[in-house]
Amino acid sequence: MKVSATTVRYIKLGAGGRWENSLDRAELHFGYGSVTHELAREGNRAKIITHLIALGRSPQAAARDAQEVADFYDLDETCLWITFARDHLWWTFAEPKVTWVKPDPARAGERFRKAIGGWRNTDVNGTPLKINSRSTKLTKVASYRRTICAVKAHDYLLRRINGIEEPIAAKASQIRTALIEVTIEALRLLHWADFETLVDIIFARSGWNRVSMLGGTKKLVDLELEHPVINERAAVQVKSAANQKTLDAYIRRTDAAEQFDRFFFICHSPKGALSAPDDRADIHVWTGRELGATIMRLGLHDWVMERLA
Structure with missing residues (x-):
């Protein structure tokens, strides 16, 4: 099996990794409770930005928030998602459906998407993807302070997941x-x-x-x-x-x-x-x-x- 993807996103597992159990539940958790499920599903970024500014967010912060909400709702099952936890790199693809769970105190975040086949922390050959043996050009995204961001080391990441040695x-x-x-x-x-x-x-x-x-x-x-x-x-x-x-x-x-x-x-x-x-x-x-x-x-x-x- 060869893994391929044209779009890759890093997703943080909550502040301080508090949503780490999403790995075990085969889910991608996402917060931003100030943006309702209905508003997010509309996909109108301008409307989301205006809503967030009215709640006190700066225009710049509101624009970044809207981009992350759009990524979580709009990126389809061909997008590769990665995160870092338990000393490993984890990766998965996600089902397009977003489920709103904010009223449920037992669930992390306000919404989630199901991970297709669950989260994996090994390459396609079964070799563990240890963080300490990965390049900083990839692992530096773990220091991203927000929730979702694009991964620039796209080709390097895919080689690691596919068990291909760096040239x-x-x-x-x-x-x-x-x-x-x-x-x-x-x-x-x-x-x-x-x-x-x-x-x-x-x-x-x-x-x-x-x-x-x-x-x-x-x-x-x-x-x-x-x-x-x-x-x-x-x-x-x-x-x-x-x-x-x-x-x-x-x-x-x-x-x-x-x-x-x-x-x-x-x-x-x-x-x-x-x-x-x-x-x-x-x-x-x-x-x-x-x-x-x-x-x-x-x-x-x-x-x-x-x-x-």
């Missing part, structure tokens, strides 16, 4: 993937001593403190680390090449030592797939792609390339 984000993802692949190739060309130094830097930038000499001819592992925040001790074995048999042997050795909370096995050119036992969350195996992504995330791509220049 620039897709381009960046492709470039990042290419850089990771180049980094993986470069790792295979590093001298073993440089590779061990790189691994040491990775853990240092991740908050681990080395408590042993780097590399050398130690019998157990290449690095012994401590993390002061989580109060754990880790063993790290660095290999340019290794197979599953080698990994299994090191797991047995570190288990027998009974000195470590975690074990990291790092190899840039494994001979076949390497994997830790399914029931061992304390064992971390980093090979090509995992290692390349970690290097990119920590900003060490240039460091690798400088060693090959």
Whole structure:
């Protein structure tokens, strides 16, 4: 299902979000009780403005009020409505019929329209539309002080609802993937001593403190680390090449030592797939792609390339 719309409106859920329950009732609530249902249905904006001015509204405020009333009554079921609540973006389309409910103290607002299919807070693929992962060019409408306004970030909104990645984000993802692949190739060309130094830097930038000499001819592992925040001790074995048999042997050795909370096995050119036992969350195996992504995330791509220049 692809969502499309040529008209988009943001609607506030009452002052301080007091009409938030409209999301659960599959309704769009609207106030402006000073404009009667009959007057609003006439669709005569000039008449609404004159009425509001007579009640003490300024001409400018009355004109804005009339515009919002017209939007609520006149925009048909093809208009896409959005709002923000419960840390999510919500969206829906609404039935054209407006129901007047002002005499009912149990209902929010003075009138409502039914949300077609209810309010949704996920994209068409079921991915939650979290506010904190949306662009400010869209979420800034939540600071609108009145009730209804047009949404300028129309195309961006529809891409988010349809689960379509932003073009620039897709381009960046492709470039990042290419850089990771180049980094993986470069790792295979590093001298073993440089590779061990790189691994040491990775853990240092991740908050681990080395408590042993780097590399050398130690019998157990290449690095012994401590993390002061989580109060754990880790063993790290660095290999340019290794197979599953080698990994299994090191797991047995570190288990027998009974000195470590975690074990990291790092190899840039494994001979076949390497994997830790399914029931061992304390064992971390980093090979090509995992290692390349970690290097990119920590900003060490240039460091690798400088060693090959």
